[in-house]
Amino acid sequence: MTTALFTHLACLGHDPGPTHPERPARLTAVLAALEAPEFAALDRREAPLADTAQVARAHSATYVDDILGAVPAQGLAGLDPDTYLSPGSGEAALRAAGAVCAAIDAVMAGEVTNAFCAVRPPGHHAEPQRPMGFCLFNSVAVGALHARATHGLQRIAVVDFDVHHGNGTQARFWDDRDLFYASTHQSPLYPGTGQVEERGVDGNIVNAPLPPMAGSEAFRQAMSGTVLPALTRFAPEFLLISAGFDAHVDDPLAGLCFSTDDFAWATAELMLVAKDCCQGRLVSTLEGGYDLDALAASAAAHMRTLLTA
Numbered sequence: 001m002t003t004a005l006f007t008h009l010a011c012l013g014h015d016p017g018p019t020h021p022e023r024p025a026r027l028t029a030v031l032a033a034l035e036a037p038e039f040a041a042l043d044r045r046e047a048p049l050a051d052t053a054q055v056a057r058a059h060s061a062t063y064v065d066d067i068l069g070a071v072p073a074q075g076l077a078g079l080d081p082d083t084y085l086s087p088g089s090g091e092a093a094l095r096a097a098g099a100v101c102a103a104i105d106a107v108m109a110g111e112v113t114n115a116f117c118a119v120r121p122p123g124h125h126a127e128p129q130r131p132m133g134f135c136l137f138n139s140v141a142v143g144a145l146h147a148r149a150t151h152g153l154q155r156i157a158v159v160d161f162d163v164h165h166g167n168g169t170q171a172r173f174w175d176d177r178d179l180f181y182a183s184t185h186q187s188p189l190y191p192g193t194g195q196v197e198e199r200g201v202d203g204n205i206v207n208a209p210l211p212p213m214a215g216s217e218a219f220r221q222a223m224s225g226t227v228l229p230a231l232t233r234f235a236p237e238f239l240l241i242s243a244g245f246d247a248h249v250d251d252p253l254a255g256l257c258f259s260t261d262d263f264a265w266a267t268a269e270l271m272l273v274a275k276d277c278c279q280g281r282l283v284s285t286l287e288g289g290y291d292l293d294a295l296a297a298s299a300a301a302h303m304r305t306l307l308t309a
Helices: 009-013 024-033 061-069 089-108 139-151 167-173 216-234 260-278 292-306
Strands: 003-007 043-046 114-117 156-160 179-186 205-210 238-243 282-286
Touching (some): 089 139, 139 156, 156 216, 167 179, 179 216, 260 292
Parallel strands (some): 156 179
């Protein structure tokens, strides 16, 4: 078996405008990096469209209909000061969610060992009833609930190392003791959530906020001392990663100072927990990352590590 890459050119069709940081060039840069010869063994697959019933497990059917109904025929439609729809946004968001569901299916079928979903728009800020922070549908939450509904799994974990806290994932998981969410993120920073005291219904939420300018040592300590032990205690049946690479020192939208190697290290550590707890079952999906060179290098390091399974 090998590692799968799920993506789709339709994810380039979400275009919130030429000055917006969440631009199509982000995905182009990642896919170009993954064309290197070292990635020849990847099992490359097209991301399918999620159906609305899949997405409605993480949101409401009304919310899904409202988002898709707001997609403009031309130009842009603003949902909040940061979040916009273009004519291609509906398909892109459905492909992003569909990628995570299909990757889970492939891992559960034993077709691949693990998978990375190179998709956009990102999803972890999308709350059950509100789009925000560049996000429309919470793809990782859709995937977690798909794993439960389709494959009979109960205990699903998401670990998020994006520089921004995944308030949407936390909100959807908060009241369900069998859904686990852990996040390292800069604080203070948008969206303002993710304090240590936010622990969910049964300690199933674990936040490890980091101060501005924190670097490799602080990140690795937060992962090793807080996130990984809590994840191991939870003993998930499937592990999902919200793989944001905007904590990189070169990223323009925040102030953490991670290196490319930090993302490889975190990926390897999470793979070890997955191996111990859930037969290595692991799927990651792209969240943030806005310096194109840093994003491409970090995504490649993440994928290079997944291939070692």
